[in-house]
Amino acid sequence: MDHQRLLGAALFALVTLGTPIWIALNAPRWTTHASSSPPATLAETGLYADARTLTLADVLLEYAPQYPLWTDGARKRRWIALPPGSAIDASDADAWRFPIGTKLWKEFAFGRRVETRYMELGGDGRWSYATYAWQPDESSATLAPEGGVAAACESSRGALHDIPGRFDCLACHEASPSPVLGFSALQLSSERDPRAPHADARESGVTLDELVARGLVRNLPAELLDNAPRIAARSSVERAALGYLHGNCGGCHNSRGALAELGLDLAWSFEHGSRALATTLDTPAKLQGRGLARQRLVAGAPAESLLFQRLATRDPYLQMPALGTHLVDEQARELMAAWIAELGRRERNSLAHGAAGTRR
Amino acid sequence: MLLKTLSVLAVAGCALALFSLERSPAAKSAAAPDVERGKYLVSFGSCNDCHTPLVMGPNGPAPDMTRMLSGHPSDLVLTQGPALEGPWGAAATHTLTGWSGPWGLSFAANLTPDKETGLGAWTAEDFIATIRTGRHLGRGRPLLPPMPVHYVNTLTDEDLRNVFAYLQRIPAVSNRVPQPVAPAQAR
Numbered sequence: 001m002d003h004q005r006l007l008g009a010a011l012f013a014l015v016t017l018g019t020p021i022w023i024a025l026n027a028p029r030w031t032t033h034a035s036s037s038p039p040a041t042l043a044e045t046g047l048y049a050d051a052r053t054l055t056l057a058d059v060l061l062e063y064a065p066q067y068p069l070w071t072d073g074a075r076k077r078r079w080i081a082l083p084p085g086s087a088i089d090a091s092d093a094d095a096w097r098f099p100i101g102t103k104l105w106k107e108f109a110f111g112r113r114v115e116t117r118y119m120e121l122g123g124d125g126r127w128s129y130a131t132y133a134w135q136p137d138e139s140s141a142t143l144a145p146e147g148g149v150a151a152a153c154e155s156s157r158g159a160l161h162d163i164p165g166r167f168d169c170l171a172c173h174e175a176s177p178s179p180v181l182g183f184s185a186l187q188l189s190s191e192r193d194p195r196a197p198h199a200d201a202r203e204s205g206v207t208l209d210e211l212v213a214r215g216l217v218r219n220l221p222a223e224l225l226d227n228a229p230r231i232a233a234r235s236s237v238e239r240a241a242l243g244y245l246h247g248n249c250g251g252c253h254n255s256r257g258a259l260a261e262l263g264l265d266l267a268w269s270f271e272h273g274s275r276a277l278a279t280t281l282d283t284p285a286k287l288q289g290r291g292l293a294r295q296r297l298v299a300g301a302p303a304e305s306l307l308f309q310r311l312a313t314r315d316p317y318l319q320m321p322a323l324g325t326h327l328v329d330e331q332a333r334e335l336m337a338a339w340i341a342e343l344g345r346r347e348r349n350s351l352a353h354g355a356a357g358t359r360r
Numbered sequence: 361m362l363l364k365t366l367s368v369l370a371v372a373g374c375a376l377a378l379f380s381l382e383r384s385p386a387a388k389s390a391a392a393p394d395v396e397r398g399k400y401l402v403s404f405g406s407c408n409d410c411h412t413p414l415v416m417g418p419n420g421p422a423p424d425m426t427r428m429l430s431g432h433p434s435d436l437v438l439t440q441g442p443a444l445e446g447p448w449g450a451a452a453t454h455t456l457t458g459w460s461g462p463w464g465l466s467f468a469a470n471l472t473p474d475k476e477t478g479l480g481a482w483t484a485e486d487f488i489a490t491i492r493t494g495r496h497l498g499r500g501r502p503l504l505p506p507m508p509v510h511y512v513n514t515l516t517d518e519d520l521r522n523v524f525a526y527l528q529r530i531p532a533v534s535n536r537v538p539q540p541v542a543p544a545q546a547r
Contacts, residue, residue, distance in 0.1 A: 167494070167495075171495060172499070259497065261483070289538055290538065292539070316502075316546055317464070317540045318501070318539070318542075322501055
């Protein structure tokens with residue numbers, strides 16, 4: 001009897017103590033870094049299973065936002081890696097909460113790889129940002145200086161591309177409810193906008209549906225589970241225009257971030273949809289000066305709309321976005337002009353119907 | 361009984377310590393910025409040199425303190441700077457508020473608390489973000505020469521709060537400073 005008890009106790013101890021040890025020994029290694037000291041090389045961030053052959057790590061999920069940020073025509077690839085067993089909490093649909101240890105990469109190429117940007121959520125709950133500059137032969141990438149690298153390479157049309165400094169990263173990523181831009185319900189919706197400028201094909205990335213099905217996104221509001229997120233708009237042009245503003249301007253100009261006091265909300269949100277029109281149309285511009293439009297947006301008049309004016313220039317003291325681009329996005333300019341013209345037609349029709357109604 | 365008494369004393373001691381900590385000078389300074397120190401820093405930091413227009417007086421150019429820290433006068437309209445040759449790299453207006461150089465034209469900002477044209481609608485966080493990043497509101501266009509942002513941003517957040525608190529208490533001056541002008545080749 002004593003022997004049986006002894007054996008039982010030994011088995012109990014083996015199972016209770018051995019199981020966690022076995023799990024710990026066999027779990028994939030997940031290295032995190034202090035937010036103040038990013039790794040010296042891209043290889044050390046965990047992007048590659050084999051840095052010599054640039055073989056990507058197995059844990060990565062590639063993704064492609066449907067409304068990407070314009071970076072002078074750069075070809076981009078993006079990946080996210082979540083620590084094993086973790087998931088994103090999407091209960092706040094407009095500000096997903098990422099698990100500690102989350103890592104994201106974004107690779108920029110102009111003919112060749114030029115830079116890879118990196119974000120990591122540290123154990124202290126703070127995001128760290130780093131940029132890795134590639135060698136011209138693409139053999140490796142090393143940490144760029146904190147101030148960035150001006151004129152790192154030629155982008156296109158004779159323009160130069162700057163690798164951003166740390167404060168440039170903070171400017172956009174820390175102005176939004178979630179520092180992770182481009183990885184959200186709308187951006188990963190399975191209902192992609194066919195008119196979105198510069199969007200990659202859907203096949204190139206993971207979708208919201210897949211993330212939910214795999215348990216990597218949890219607590220998503222039921223409405224978004226039942227209906228794929230989509231910008232409500234009166235036309236396909238308006239949908240694409242509002243989406244472009246969300247992806248290119250909404251990171252800073254939103255209702256919950258550092259610039260909320262400006263009252264300029266160009267972001268789409270699950271809570272209130274797009275308020276781009278509500279906060280721009282016939283609204284006096286705060287920025288005033290010689291040659292500047294006085295209103296944020298005037299239906300039917302792109303030249304009288306400061307939003308259009310700033311999007312369509314690369315005057316370094318006037319352009320929007322204020323950083324990260326030296327070339328006007330011609331496709332976006334055409335889209336915005338078409339949208340503003342459409343707003344004008346709609347306004348005229350509305351007035352005509354109103355007048356007809358009055359006559360009747 | 362003794363244990364119970366000691367426990368009560370320990371809890372009372374902790375409460376007293378916490379109360380004292382809350383009323384300590386350090387806690388007070390975190391809550392309320394030191395306006396006098398802000399004034400001292402603005403004075404020592406020579407902010408008036410560029411942000412208060414100079415006027416000619418009996419003793420030569422002197423800061424016009426009726427327009428203290430209100431930036432480049434809106435009625436002094438400039439469209440382009442002078443041609444610079446030889447060793448000359450920059451030129452300034454007689455007010456020392458408008459500058460011309462390879463970066464184009466730049467104008468000293470209105471730092472007074474005027475809501476429409478100065479910093480009246482700003483928060484201390486906006487001010488700190490601007491100085492830390494060298495960008496308007498931390499996200500917009502770059503601050504331009506001769507603003508010595510690389511030196512000013514060596515101030516601590518606490519001192520930047522002190523500076524901002526002082527600037528919010530000086531007389532508001534309505535003066536809409538023009539936007540900077542980029543060099544022709546960059547536009």
